[in-house]
Amino acid sequence: MDAVYRALVDIVGSDYVSVQPEDLFTYSKDLGTSEPGKPDYVAAPKTTGAVSRILKLANEHKTPVIPLGGGMSLAGLALPLKGGIILDLKRMDRILELNEKGRYVVVEAGASHGKLTSYLHKHAPRLMHSEPGAPPAATIGGNLAIHGQGDLAHPYGFNSDMIAGMEVVLPTGEICRIGSCAMGEKWYTLHPLPDLSLFLGWNGSTGIITKVSLKLYPCKKIREMDIFCVEDENLVPEILYELTHAGMAGDLVAMSSKLPPYSDRLHMISIALSEDSRQEMEFKRQILFDTHLAKYIREGTGGISMAGRDVERPMVSKASDWKKGGGFEYVGAILPVTDYPECYRRGAAISAAHDIPYTVLGRVIGAGHAMMFSWSYAFNRADEQSIAQARKALHETDDLVMELGGTIWKPAVYGQKLLLEKMDANTLQMMKKVKTMLDPNAIMNPGHWEVD
Amino acid sequence: MHTLHFDENKCLACEARDCLTRCRYMNMDAQGAAAELKKLIAGEDSPVLHDCITCYACEEYCPMGNHPFYLIVSRQEALGISPLPSPLVRQGIQMGIPFRGEPEIEKVDGLALNMGVFSGLSHLISGKLFENVTPISTDSRKMFHYFCQLMYLHYGKVSVINERLEGVMEAISAHDADAVVHFHDECYGTYTSYAPAFGMAVPFKSIHLFEFLHDRLTELAGEIHPLGFRVAYQRPCSSRLSPDKHVFVDKIFDMVGVEHVERQYKNEEALCCGSTIMPQKRPDSRRFCLDIQRENIEDMKRAGAELCIFNCPACMQTLWKQITEYGIMPIWMSDLCRMAIGEKPA
Numbered sequence: 001m002d003a004v005y006r007a008l009v010d011i012v013g014s015d016y017v018s019v020q021p022e023d024l025f026t027y028s029k030d031l032g033t034s035e036p037g038k039p040d041y042v043a044a045p046k047t048t049g050a051v052s053r054i055l056k057l058a059n060e061h062k063t064p065v066i067p068l069g070g071g072m073s074l075a076g077l078a079l080p081l082k083g084g085i086i087l088d089l090k091r092m093d094r095i096l097e098l099n100e101k102g103r104y105v106v107v108e109a110g111a112s113h114g115k116l117t118s119y120l121h122k123h124a125p126r127l128m129h130s131e132p133g134a135p136p137a138a139t140i141g142g143n144l145a146i147h148g149q150g151d152l153a154h155p156y157g158f159n160s161d162m163i164a165g166m167e168v169v170l171p172t173g174e175i176c177r178i179g180s181c182a183m184g185e186k187w188y189t190l191h192p193l194p195d196l197s198l199f200l201g202w203n204g205s206t207g208i209i210t211k212v213s214l215k216l217y218p219c220k221k222i223r224e225m226d227i228f229c230v231e232d233e234n235l236v237p238e239i240l241y242e243l244t245h246a247g248m249a250g251d252l253v254a255m256s257s258k259l260p261p262y263s264d265r266l267h268m269i270s271i272a273l274s275e276d277s278r279q280e281m282e283f284k285r286q287i288l289f290d291t292h293l294a295k296y297i298r299e300g301t302g303g304i305s306m307a308g309r310d311v312e313r314p315m316v317s318k319a320s321d322w323k324k325g326g327g328f329e330y331v332g333a334i335l336p337v338t339d340y341p342e343c344y345r346r347g348a349a350i351s352a353a354h355d356i357p358y359t360v361l362g363r364v365i366g367a368g369h370a371m372m373f374s375w376s377y378a379f380n381r382a383d384e385q386s387i388a389q390a391r392k393a394l395h396e397t398d399d400l401v402m403e404l405g406g407t408i409w410k411p412a413v414y415g416q417k418l419l420l421e422k423m424d425a426n427t428l429q430m431m432k433k434v435k436t437m438l439d440p441n442a443i444m445n446p447g448h449w450e451v452d
Numbered sequence: 453m454h455t456l457h458f459d460e461n462k463c464l465a466c467e468a469r470d471c472l473t474r475c476r477y478m479n480m481d482a483q484g485a486a487a488e489l490k491k492l493i494a495g496e497d498s499p500v501l502h503d504c505i506t507c508y509a510c511e512e513y514c515p516m517g518n519h520p521f522y523l524i525v526s527r528q529e530a531l532g533i534s535p536l537p538s539p540l541v542r543q544g545i546q547m548g549i550p551f552r553g554e555p556e557i558e559k560v561d562g563l564a565l566n567m568g569v570f571s572g573l574s575h576l577i578s579g580k581l582f583e584n585v586t587p588i589s590t591d592s593r594k595m596f597h598y599f600c601q602l603m604y605l606h607y608g609k610v611s612v613i614n615e616r617l618e619g620v621m622e623a624i625s626a627h628d629a630d631a632v633v634h635f636h637d638e639c640y641g642t643y644t645s646y647a648p649a650f651g652m653a654v655p656f657k658s659i660h661l662f663e664f665l666h667d668r669l670t671e672l673a674g675e676i677h678p679l680g681f682r683v684a685y686q687r688p689c690s691s692r693l694s695p696d697k698h699v700f701v702d703k704i705f706d707m708v709g710v711e712h713v714e715r716q717y718k719n720e721e722a723l724c725c726g727s728t729i730m731p732q733k734r735p736d737s738r739r740f741c742l743d744i745q746r747e748n749i750e751d752m753k754r755a756g757a758e759l760c761i762f763n764c765p766a767c768m769q770t771l772w773k774q775i776t777e778y779g780i781m782p783i784w785m786s787d788l789c790r791m792a793i794g795e796k797p798a
Contacts, residue, residue, distance in 0.1 A: 263546075
């Protein structure tokens with residue numbers, strides 16, 4: 001065995017490092033259309049100290065390091081493009097501190113969203129965090145590293161806007177804290193210290209997030225979802241404008257999909273509502289449906305399709321059922337709410353051109369300040385041609401986002417290149433300086449966000 | 453092309469005009485009803501077409517055995533008067549489109565139990581009561597081939613029903629059962645009321661679920677332990693299409709030893725669950741729906757009901773939460789029967 005392997009065994013123990021072909025094979029793939037990328041080593045550290053030691057080791061050997069959370073990425077974001085060490089962070093999953101009245105919780109970055117939800121349900125049922133649409137196994141650190149968003153996106157923005165402190169290990173192994181936790185042991189705010197948030201949205205290419213303080217929000221006793229349905233996609237922005245003006249929803253998502261047939265050429269606007277009493281819920285519904293949306297109902301251009309149903313997260317993963325073989329991947333993008341009609345029409349056209357049932361979804365971020373779109377494409381995992389077709393549709397969608405002036409969200413390498421090509425030259429140089437300064441040996445997730 | 457067999461002369465000769473005068477959602481006297489019925493028969497616009505909440509009750513109220521509700525819906529469609537906003541009409545129509553292959557047809561020896569579009573409730577049809585029936589339409593991927601389509605009466609769209617129903621009947625008939633027990637009143641009403649009213653031949657014999665349950669309880673009478681609950685029954689709209697079978701509600705309740713509480717909104721006076729009223733485009737429809745629901749449940753509560761018995765999945769889906777919040781337990785009729793013979797509810 002080589003020196004890196006022996007050193008990794010020394011750091012994490014032999015049970016938590018592997019060069020076995022079956023393990024390397026497993027870590028070489030994700031669930032999307034990306035080509036496999038084989039790591040040389042897989043290591044699963046338990047502590048921040050171990051992460052730090054591994055990064056120092058990697059620098060010594062100029063070995064790439066790819067941090068991995070829940071492995072839920074569909075876009076190849078945690079696949080080794082140039083070999084190296086996959087750093088599986090799922091063992092770093094402790095919940096370290098809950099400050100209930102201060103409404104924050106400090107967790108290790110490998111803790112899953114499902115684990116935190118379960119913990120809060122048991123220990124602080126009046127609090128919640130913003131869970132993404134990903135499966136519960138998605139990790140908190142992984143989601144932040146891609147600027148994730150979740151079911152509190154409308155009132156509070158991106159998940160990465162909801163943090164009150166971070167611990168990160170720099171590519172060179174130094175352990176840093178960002179926010180009030182840099183001054184002591186209280187993890188209640190990122191502000192008003194100088195902005196050092198250089199780690200969000202970088203796909204782990206500037207450092208490894210190891211601890212996070214997450215802001216928590218009131219969790220009401222009754223949580224339900226209503227669905228307002230319209231035929232004309234051009235109405236969606238103005239309806240969302242009405243809903244965000246009322247400001248009463250927890251999550252606002254507009255969705256249209258070819259399958260099941262009931263949603264074809266229709267736009268389902270799901271409105272999550274939560275309150276502690278039926279009276280409060282009804283008050284909200286009066287404001288929303290009897291005031292803000294009443295004219296659409298009267299005109300017959302919009303209607304309440306569902307009321308009071310249990311909350312479901314956006315079902316983009318259902319798209320995987322629409323082709324034999326169970327695969328799906330999506331392009332995410334941030335665009336203004338006003339672009340919904342165009343995003344729907346053009347996305348449906350791309351799908352039709354590739355004979356894939358369309359699924360287009362847009363989630364409101366903030367008070368309608370932006371929308372996170374996704375265009376999902378189903379494919380057959382066992383059919384290379386089907387995978388290639390989906391990949392082509394994904395790339396065409398990336399191109400569409402750029403044409404519309406959008407920003408690709410958690411872009412795959414193809415999308416990253418499009419963004420970098422279009423980016424302001426000075427911004428690009430600043431990215432390069434930051435990256436070079438933090439990661440002088442370019443070991444962190446190489447191939448991602450690389451500025452020439 | 454299927455058209456409604458509606459006897460205009462019977463209707464014009466009717467002095468009661470119960471279809472409209474007894475409608476609890478319209479305020480109409482006999483004179484007004486006569487005038488509006490004439491308009492309906494002549495194919496003219498009428499406030500009835502706009503105010504109808506599509507509760508089906510007039511089908512039961514009609515003393516002439518005519519089909520006033522089917523007439524109303526036919527006229528709504530002919531005149532383009534939809535009770536619902538157009539996106540919901542499209543959604544509803546598209547919902548009934550099968551999209552996951554053809555059903556696997558297996559011959560049934562004896563009775564079939566048709567789950568229709570509620571294959572997700574197949575867990576309810578287990579235990580001794582259902583030993584002698586073979587379920588069909590238990591696959592949620594294929595269930596739309598068995599969808600009776602009658603829901604489109606709420607949408608003002610008889611044409612959709614008429615276009616699709618023969619294909620659905622073919623699928624059911626292909627199982628070659630001796631007779632078909634229908635899990636839902638709506639299916640039973642489709643094949644025993646709607647289809648004949650529109651001149652469609654139904655190629656199988658239908659049995660109402662309650663009649664079937666009653667007969668099974670009779671066979672298992674020795675195993676029944678009276679339950680002793682006080683119960684209310686949420687009568688579904690589609691039950692109005694088979695009022696002759698409504699008697700089995702009380703027969704079953706008597707057999708299983710529960711008291712059907714006396715209340716204002718019972719039997720022919722039953723209130724709609726509201727699921728179709730909520731989304732209608734009439735002003736204040738949503739609040740009107742909530743008022744009806746509250747009135748209905750408070751009536752159950754005042755009458756001392758401990759359980760509310762359901763057969764219609766839409767009623768259950770619409771009301772179970774509110775009923776539970778009033779301290780009344782919602783339960784399926786089939787589960788009530790199962791409990792009576794010592795089985796656990798599904």
